[in-house]
Amino acid sequence: MSSSRISKYSIMFSAxxxxxxxxxxxxxxxxxxxxxxxxxxxxDRMGHLVYRENDAVPASEMDAVIxxxxxxxxxxxxxxxxxxxxxxxxxxxxxxxxxLAAVDxxxxxxxxxxxxxxxxxxxxxxxxxxxxxxxxSDGGSRERPGGPEGRLHHIVPxxxxxxxxxTYCITRLARGSHSSVPPEEVIGSIxxxxxxxxxxxxxxxxxTGAYGSDLGNxxxxxxxxxxxxxxxxxxxxxxxxxxxxxxxxxxxxxxxGAFDGDERFFRFFHVPIQSxxxxxxxxxxxxxxxxxxxxLVREIRNxxxxxxxxxxxxxxxxxxxxxxHELTMKMVRELSFDVLNITRFSxxxxxPAMRMEGQIHSGVSxxxxxxxxxxxxxxxxxxxxxxxxxxxSCLVTEIGRDGTLMARDGNYVPIVVEGPSxxxxxxxxxxxxxxxxxxxxxxxx
Numbered sequence: 511m512s513s514s515r516i517s518k519y520s521i522m523f524s525a526x527x528x529x530x531x532x533x534x535x536x537x538x539x540x541x542x543x544x545x546x547x548x549x550x551x552x553x554d555r556m557g558h559l560v561y562r563e564n565d566a567v568p569a570s571e572m573d574a575v576i577x578x579x580x581x582x583x584x585x586x587x588x589x590x591x592x593x594x595x596x597x598x599x600x601x602x603x604x605x606x607x608x609x610l611a612a613v614d615x616x617x618x619x620x621x622x623x624x625x626x627x628x629x630x631x632x633x634x635x636x637x638x639x640x641x642x643x644x645x646x647s648d649g650g651s652r653e654r655p656g657g658p659e660g661r662l663h664h665i666v667p668x669x670x671x672x673x674x675x676x677t678y679c680i681t682r683l684a685r686g687s688h689s690s691v692p693p694e695e696v697i698g699s700i701x702x703x704x705x706x707x708x709x710x711x712x713x714x715x716x717x718t719g720a721y722g723s724d725l726g727n728x729x730x731x732x733x734x735x736x737x738x739x740x741x742x743x744x745x746x747x748x749x750x751x752x753x754x755x756x757x758x759x760x761x762x763x764x765x766x767g768a769f770d771g772d773e774r775f776f777r778f779f780h781v782p783i784q785s786x787x788x789x790x791x792x793x794x795x796x797x798x799x800x801x802x803x804x805x806l807v808r809e810i811r812n813x814x815x816x817x818x819x820x821x822x823x824x825x826x827x828x829x830x831x832x833x834x835h836e837l838t839m840k841m842v843r844e845l846s847f848d849v850l851n852i853t854r855f856s857x858x859x860x861x862p863a864m865r866m867e868g869q870i871h872s873g874v875s876x877x878x879x880x881x882x883x884x885x886x887x888x889x890x891x892x893x894x895x896x897x898x899x900x901x902x903s904c905l906v907t908e909i910g911r912d913g914t915l916m917a918r919d920g921n922y923v924p925i926v927v928e929g930p931s932x933x934x935x936x937x938x939x940x941x942x943x944x945x946x947x948x949x950x951x952x953x954x955x
Contacts, residue, residue: 529647530573533561533602537590538580539681540714540751542608544665545630546578549607552640557647569600574644576628579610581680583856591621598622605643607636612684613860631685632670633695662710662907662935664703668696668734669715673723674754677795677866678827680858681716688720693729693737704744709935710907710918711748719753719765732764739772745937747905749922752780755806756797762806766813777814778922780849781807782822786841787834790827793866800841807845816897818922820849823882826875827855829868835878842885846893848923850886852879887947894945897923900955901940906933916949924949 532553536546550560561567569575575597579590590610597604606618607628615627626643630636671688672681700711715721722729731750738748750769758765758781769775781803785791788799798806810819823838842850854875857864901919906929908916915929917940925940926949942952 527645527647529557529559530644531559531561531571532644533565533567533569533572533575534578535563535575535593536578536608538578538582538586538608539716540665540712541667541670541716542578542580544667544712544714545607545633545636546576547665548633548636548667549576549578549630549640552637553644556640556644558644569597569602572600572602574603574605575600576605576607578630579606579608581608581610581613581684581858583853584858585856594618594622594625598625607639609681609684613680632689633667633691662708663712664700664706664708664710665712665714666696666699666703667691667715668713668718668721672716673720673757674717674797675795677793677862678824678855678858680861683860685716688715688717688724690715690721690723690725690729692725693734696734697738697741700738700742700746700748704742704746707935709746709905711746712751713748714751716752717754717757718751719757719761723757723760730761730764732761732766732768735765735768735775736771739768739774746774747776747918748774749776749778750780752782754796755781755783755803759798759802759806762809766810769814773920776918776922777817777920778820779810779814779817780820781810782851783807783841783845784822784824785827785830785834786823786838787830790830790834793829794824794827794863800837804841804845811845814921816921818848819845820851821845821847822851822853824853824855825878825882826870826872828863828866828870830855830870830878835881839882839885842882843889846889847886848890848893850882852882852886854879890948891945894923894948894950897921897950898942898945901925901942901952903937904940906936906938909934925952926950927952927954929954 534546534550536543553560580586604622604625605628606625607630611627612631618625628639630639669690671685673688719731721731721734783803784796786800791799904917904919906915906917909931910916913928915927915933917925925942939955940952941955942950944951
C-alpha cells in the first residue's frame, strides 16, 4: 500500500499532492462510463497513476477509488452499496460519483462518514469536481499504466439530463433537465480520440435524440451528425446512442437523413419502446403511444432494411395486465428487434411510479420477462441467419478468448472470427457461415 494514503480533506486544500494511485470504476449506462473515462483522462493529465476495472487491481492497493454509481433498478443499487462497503473496508479513500451520489448522497455519508460525494452531473461539473477532489500531482506527467489507453472505443458525451418526465425513472431526478454539449466540443472530443488511435466512437447521452433542443438555431442531432461528417476526415465508425421515440420523431427527417449521408455512422438505432400498450405508456409518462412507436420503427426498417435496431421494454409496470403484456409481445414479434433489453419494473425512491396502486408481484414480472426473452431469442436466430454472407469493411472492436476477435459490420452486426490481436482497430472483409446465440460466426476473406 502506498504511503501517500489521503485523508478526507487533504486533496481539497492542497495545491499540489503526492502522485496518487487512483482506481476509477464505472457501472451502468454508456454515459456513466464516458464520464468515468473523462475523469480518468483528467487525473492522468494531473499526474496521477490511473487504473480502471480491466486492470484488475484491488482497492487495497489504491490511494483512492472513484466509483461512478448506477441507481437504475434496485438490484443495481444493492450492488453499488456492496461495492462501496468493499472499497471503504479496503482503506482506500472512497469517492462516490454518478446517479446514486446525486440522489442518495446523504445516505452514503450516513453509511460511510469518510466518503466524498462528487458532483459529476454534466461535463462542467465533472471537471470542477475532479479538480476539487484531486490536486495536481507533484509527480509530473507519465504514461498511464493501463485503463483508458488500452481501450479501442472512445465515448463522446453530447449531453446530460432528459427532456422527458417518465414516472419510473430515477436517472431524470439525478441528472435534471436536458443540457447539450456545444457542437465544437463534441467534434473536439472526437478529434482527441482520433489522435489517440481510436476507431470506434460512441456518441451518447440520456436521450441522444433530444440533442440541441436547448441550443436553438435549428440545432438537432442530425445537424450535429452532418457537422461531424463535414469536419472529421478519418476512417472511423460512430455509433449513435439511445434515442427516445418522441425525440426522434421531432427531428425524424434530419436525423435519418444524416445516417443516409455518411457510411461512417453505424446503421444502428437504439429506440426504447418500453411497452406495446398505449395505456401503460401513458402511465409511464412516455410521450408517444404504441402506434407511434410501431410506425417509427417500421419507417427506420423501410429506409434502412439491414440496420440493427435495439429496443428496451419494462415488464410488470404497475397495473400491467396480461392483455397489456400480450400487446408488448405482439409488438416485439412484429418489429423483431436485433437487441432487446428487458427490465423488470423496480420501484425507485422519489418517483411517481413508486406510489402507484396496482404494483405487480415480482414473480409475475419475472415470468413475463422470461416469455419476452424466449420470444426474442427465437426471432433473433432468424434475423442472424438471414444476415449470413459477405460483410465488407468490418471494424475489429474487441479481442475475445482463445484467439477470437469481435468485429462489427456497417449495420453494427457482431461477428466473431479467429485472428491475431494485431487486427484490433483494423478493417477486414468477412464471410459468415454460422449463427451464435447473439452473433454471427465467420472468417476473414
